Amino acid sequence: MGKISPVVAKYIIHAQISIEGVVDKPDVIGAIFGQTEGLLGSELELRELQRSGRIGRIEVRSETRSGRTSGEIIIPSSLDKAETAIIAAALETIQRIGPCDSKLDVGAIEDVRISKRNQVIERAKELLKDLTSKVLPDSQDITDQVAQSVRMMEITEYGRERLAAGPGIDESEEIIVVEGRADVLNLLKQGIKNVIALNGTSIPETIKLLSKKKAIILFVDGDRGGDLIVRGLIDAGVEIDYVCKAPDGKEVEEITKKEIHKALRGKVAIEQIKMEILRLHPDNGNEVRQFRQEPRQVATPRADVSTQRPVRVTTPVQPVNSNENKKFKELLDDLVGTRAAYFLDNSLNILGKVPVSELTSTMRNINAYAVVFDGVIDRNTVLSAENSTVKYLIAMTSRVNPRESKINLLTQEYLG
DSSP states (O other), X not given: OOOOOTTTOSEEEEEEEEESSOOXXXXXXXXXXXXXXXXXXXXXXXXXXXXXXXXXXXXXXXXXXXXXXEEEEEEEEOSOHHHHHHHHHHHTTOOEETTEEEEEEEEEEEEHHHHHHHHHHHHHHHHHHHHHHHSOOOHHHHXXXXXXXXXXXXXXXXXXXXXXXXXXXXXOSEEEEESSHHHHHHHHHTTOOSEEEOOSSSOOHHHHHHHHHSEEEEEEOSSHHHHHHHHHHHHTTOOOOEEEEOSTTOOGGGOOHHHHHHHHHTOEEHHHHHHHHHHHOTTOHHHHHHHHSOOOOOSSOOOOOOOSOOOOOOSOSSOOOHHHHHHHHHHHHHTTTTOEEEEEOTTOOEEEEEEGGGHHHHHTTSOOSEEEESSEEOHHHHHHHHTSSOOEEEESEESSXXXXXXXXXXXXXXXX
């Protein structure tokens, strides 16, 4: 009997068989040839197709349990799709094998070329991956590698504590203080050279001396540890000018160039940070005393933050009704510690939420009725509100007398 190589087969017929009795594999094969003989005409006679190599060896996989035989029949075919489907349908006419009743169902006709195509695709992926890993880098990759190695070489040791620092400390009027060496490396990688590390939790004398001569930007991680470092430096008497933080839950050493520049643009004046510390930790005597000191003048431009003490707000320009009062208080309580702002419409629905650092710019671009924010009302914020549609400013505290503005200024103390 002729055989067909599985490699030549284009299709494979998969059929399930169930027999009410015990039979052997030769009985099944004999029934297939015998009961399909003459059914489809001479051109599709199974014996002749197998002899010519267009139908391969019929394979039967069966098992017997409790007096019943079941299994699978596999028939490879190099016929076209239509002829293969006709052969498969003819198998389902078999109703008896040996002395036993039987039932045969064709489950599927497998296209062998699809399987081969999938193998080709997977192998091609492996070959391409291997080729890509061994290919020479392009000119941009080479430039980036060289530039990064140069920046790594630019890291220096500064001061008697040998603090990790960039090469621009002495030349810059403004320096950035970070927590560790890895933070310095990340900023150097982005081209920022006026950076120096604390190298631990203790405050180096070098940092204290630099803070007396230069403007200091403290750049800390976006977690509780970063907050503790800010408080520790303030308590140690380091003259910080601005504070900026990495995004929540991230460290300075792992953030991207875009995140670094966004954080630096959103730096907050130290007076505002001290105000927050005083509000959240009123029993900390050292921090209270330092907050009451007048801020020093520095050579570099500073944020427009008034140095006047907070003004006690007793009565707004226009009284608010109880519903507005309650809504303002709920939103203000919700913002505690977030350094964010809510913009509200006339119905006190929230139009949006932005960081406090983007407060004044957003007021110019949005028609809002009220602004509730986690911060301090200063002259700059009031002027921006007066040039917009805002009628109410609601914040933790205020440095502006409410009678000096047409805007209604409300604080946490007034709202109760």
